[in-house]
Amino acid sequence: MTPATDPSELPDDWWTAAECAAYLGITRGTWTAYVAREQAPSPERMFGRSPVWRPRTVKTWAESRPRHGK
Secondary structure, three states: OOOOOOHHHOOOOOEOHHHHHHHHOOOHHHHHHHHHOOOOOOOOEEEOOEEEEOHHHHHHHHHHOOOOOO
């Protein structure tokens, strides 16, 4: 079996960087910068060259991240 490389072919139970960013309301570049600086979870799996995360991981991280003014 050949690994999926097109994000549209990824299973629904994994989010691409673009989907993580969309959920958080930030740009894909901001999400990848957070990951690179270890301020966000590392990818949990690779589909070809596409890093992916479980939605639960991203949602849990988002709930625990600090907010300005709170």
